[in-house]
Amino acid sequence: MSNNTVIITTLNDAWAELNSMFDLLLESFRIGNQTKKFLKHLIVVTLDEKAYARCLMLHPHCYNLSTRGTDFSEEAYYMTQDYLKMMWRRIDFLRNVLDLGYSFVFTDADIMWFRDPFPKFHMEADFQIASDYFNGNPLDLKNKPNGGFNYVKSNNKTIQFYKFWYNSRLIYPRLHDQDVFNKIKFSPFIKNVGLQIRFLDTGYFGGFCQPSKDLNKVCTMHANCCVGLENKVHDLGIMLDDWRKYKRSLVNRTSTHEYVGSWTVPQLCRGSFHRRRVIKKKDDRGRKSWLSHTFFSINPHTTFW
Numbered sequence: 001m002s003n004n005t006v007i008i009t010t011l012n013d014a015w016a017e018l019n020s021m022f023d024l025l026l027e028s029f030r031i032g033n034q035t036k037k038f039l040k041h042l043i044v045v046t047l048d049e050k051a052y053a054r055c056l057m058l059h060p061h062c063y064n065l066s067t068r069g070t071d072f073s074e075e076a077y078y079m080t081q082d083y084l085k086m087m088w089r090r091i092d093f094l095r096n097v098l099d100l101g102y103s104f105v106f107t108d109a110d111i112m113w114f115r116d117p118f119p120k121f122h123m124e125a126d127f128q129i130a131s132d133y134f135n136g137n138p139l140d141l142k143n144k145p146n147g148g149f150n151y152v153k154s155n156n157k158t159i160q161f162y163k164f165w166y167n168s169r170l171i172y173p174r175l176h177d178q179d180v181f182n183k184i185k186f187s188p189f190i191k192n193v194g195l196q197i198r199f200l201d202t203g204y205f206g207g208f209c210q211p212s213k214d215l216n217k218v219c220t221m222h223a224n225c226c227v228g229l230e231n232k233v234h235d236l237g238i239m240l241d242d243w244r245k246y247k248r249s250l251v252n253r254t255s256t257h258e259y260v261g262s263w264t265v266p267q268l269c270r271g272s273f274h275r276r277r278v279i280k281k282k283d284d285r286g287r288k289s290w291l292s293h294t295f296f297s298i299n300p301h302t303t304f305w
Helices: 021-031 036-041 049-058 081-099 156-170 177-184 188-193 229-251
Strands: 005-011 042-046 062-064 103-107 111-113 127-133 144-152 197-199 205-207 220-222 280-282 288-290
Touching: 005 021, 005 036, 005 081, 021 036, 021 049, 021 111, 021 229, 036 042, 042 049, 049 062, 081 103, 081 144, 081 156, 081 177, 111 229, 127 205, 144 177, 144 220, 156 177, 156 188
Parallel strands: 005 042, 005 103, 042 062, 127 197, 205 220
Antiparallel strands: 103 144, 111 220, 127 144, 280 288
16 A cells, blocks of 8 residues: 555464454454455464464465464463563563564454454554544544554654553553553653544444444444454354345345444453353364463564565
8 A cells, every 4th residue: 555554464373263353353354345455465474383274375464473482372361461462562562663674553352343444443642542432533542442443543642652552561561562552641751642543433433332333334343342263253254244234235235225234242351351251272173171371472573675
């Protein structure tokens, strides 16, 4: 894309398995409205050898960031110490991308792409972030952000901000990156460096927390407010079916009125934070067993361009 902009997602073996998150993400690009073109700009940063091997089977732009002697292949569980390590390494990794002169759209793999998001971005902004809950004002720092989707321009302001964000983990050691952002977004540092922050409208960039209600406008939908890989995969599969139904309705439409459509999700994701989770881990033969959690991570100091 122009201006050295790339799309980045991260993937481990748990999310790369057949009929899991990676397949759903790629399918959304293929069936979205003029989103297939973005696949050639999508860089999949894999976090273990198995994810890398599967990525190469399905996509031309894969980069392996696996770390020797460490197994990052399993699902990372929300707010564990390993989850926090993974999230902070991601922040430092993205800072390196900015340092290299690349602007980026970072998208979690559990975000489905249905339309070109760029016309809905704020061109004057340096840093734009999705919202779990959007109050209608993109300038209002009281919006509730979601770090799974953001558009960041590479410039001195954003590089300084990502350094500040990463270093702030030391001040708030028990918080993940999103909660720390909620703290530092009010810091005088933001004004001093001149960083322009905008929060994205959930009408276009929705999720299970606050869905985009109009399928004629939605650009992306995120399986946020949901824990558990199986819950996410189940509901995102249904979401893609909802989108296919919507597209068929446009082909078969006889009325001049717009078809708004509706989502039939969340289903399993609803209430997933309050249900007891069974944590699975693969044994030496690749079979799933009932064991404790593990995590995946990235090496923030690896240059991949």
